[in-house]
Amino acid sequence: MIQDLEYLVKLQEIDLKVREQELAKEQYPVAVADLERRIASACEMSVDNVNRLARLASEVTAANEQAAKLRESLGKSQERLSSIQTNREYDAVHKEIEAQKALLASAESRKSAIESDIEKGKATLEEAEKAYESAKAELQPQIDDLMAKIGAIDSVIAEIIAERAKISPMVSLPTMRTYDSIRKKKKSGRAVSLVNQEKTCGVCFMILQPQLCSEIRRGTKIILCENCGSMLIWDEAAGS
Ligand SMILES: [Zn+2]
Numbered sequence: 001m002i003q004d005l006e007y008l009v010k011l012q013e014i015d016l017k018v019r020e021q022e023l024a025k026e027q028y029p030v031a032v033a034d035l036e037r038r039i040a041s042a043c044e045m046s047v048d049n050v051n052r053l054a055r056l057a058s059e060v061t062a063a064n065e066q067a068a069k070l071r072e073s074l075g076k077s078q079e080r081l082s083s084i085q086t087n088r089e090y091d092a093v094h095k096e097i098e099a100q101k102a103l104l105a106s107a108e109s110r111k112s113a114i115e116s117d118i119e120k121g122k123a124t125l126e127e128a129e130k131a132y133e134s135a136k137a138e139l140q141p142q143i144d145d146l147m148a149k150i151g152a153i154d155s156v157i158a159e160i161i162a163e164r165a166k167i168s169p170m171v172s173l174p175t176m177r178t179y180d181s182i183r184k185k186k187k188s189g190r191a192v193s194l195v196n197q198e199k200t201c202g203v204c205f206m207i208l209q210p211q212l213c214s215e216i217r218r219g220t221k222i223i224l225c226e227n228c229g230s231m232l233i234w235d236e237a238a239g240s
Contacts, residue, residue, distance in 0.1 A: 002219050002220060003170070004170075004171055004172050004175050005175070005219050005222075005233050006236065007167055007170040007171045008171050008175055008179055008192060008231070008233065009192055009194070009233055009236075010167050011164065011167050011168060011171060011179070012179075012190070012191060012192040014160055014163055014164045014167060015164070015183065015189060016189060016190065017160050018157060018160050018161065018164070019189045021153055021156055021157045021160065022157070024149070024153060025150070025153050025157075028146045028149055028150045028153070029150065031146055032143055032146050032147065032150070035139045035142055035143050035146075036143065038135060038139055039132075039135050039136055039139050039140070042128075042131050042132040042135040042136075043132050045128040045131065045132070046125065046128040046129050046131075046132050048128075049121060049124055049125035049128050050125060052121055053118060053121045053122065053125060056114055056117055056118045056121060057118065059114050060111060060114045060115060060118070063107055063108075063110050063111035063114060064111060066107045067104060067107040067108055067111065070100055070103050070104040070107060071104060073100055074097065074100040074101065074104060077093055077096050077097045077100060078097060080093050081093055081094070081097075175222060178222055178231065179191050179192070179231065182224075182229060182230065182231060185229070186230075190203060190230070191230060191231055192230065192231050192233055193225055193228070193230035193231065193232050193233065194233055194234075194235035194238075195208065195213065195216050195232050195233065195234055195235060196234075196235045196238035197238060199213050201225040201227065201228060201230060201232060202230075202235070203225065203228050203230040204225060204227045204228035204230070206225060206226070206227040206228070208225075208232070212232075216232045216233065216234050217234045219233065219234055
């Protein structure tokens with residue numbers, strides 16, 4: 001194989017590494033934001049439960065106050081019974097007492113319903129807090145790991161690019177031009193297709209004619225895959 005192509009294979013490897021890092025540079029912050037969102041939503045669930053419990057506690061206080069007031073006026077009505085003169089008055093006060101008793105019973109049953117909601121709410125809060133703690137324990141190390149990678153990515157790319165700068169002058173200008181123009185068209189950024197004994201294009205896996213394979217193996221000129229347009233290069237690592 002002519003050396004030009006040998007260096008081109010190395011160049012392709014380097015370019016794919018750069019590409020991988022650049023993709024990671026876009027994807028890591030997205031992944032971090034997603035993990036942070038998951039922790040935040042677990043935290044929100046806990047906070048929601050805390051707020052709900054506070055609301056229920058103030059409802060219990062209100063129900064207690066209402067019951068106390070009803071008990072007081074009930075007591076007053078019952079006192080009045082002893083000093084009543086007429087039957088009509090007695091009936092009226094008696095009715096009043098019945099109505100107050102009914103109101104008191106409903107205030108008390110509301111209070112016990114709220115108290116049972118509080119007990120359930122406490123259990124839910126405990127679960128939500130556990131879920132929040134385990135979300136943090138599971139996801140925070142992943143965030144830290146990604147943040148470290150994000151922090152190092154530019155220097156990793158700089159290293160790869162320095163490596164590229166050593167290789168690229170070894171590739172002739174026409175070969176480089178062909179490579180660049182194909183690479184730009186490919187979504188994968190892969191312009192070089194390595195061919196081995198399987199005798200298929202390494203990119204699109206189209207079967208190659210034996211005569212074409214021999215030409216590729218000689219490596220004296222640039223041959224493109226008829227199907228996917230990749231530069232077909234014999235894979236020296238695969239042997240002969
Ligand atoms: Zn192909």
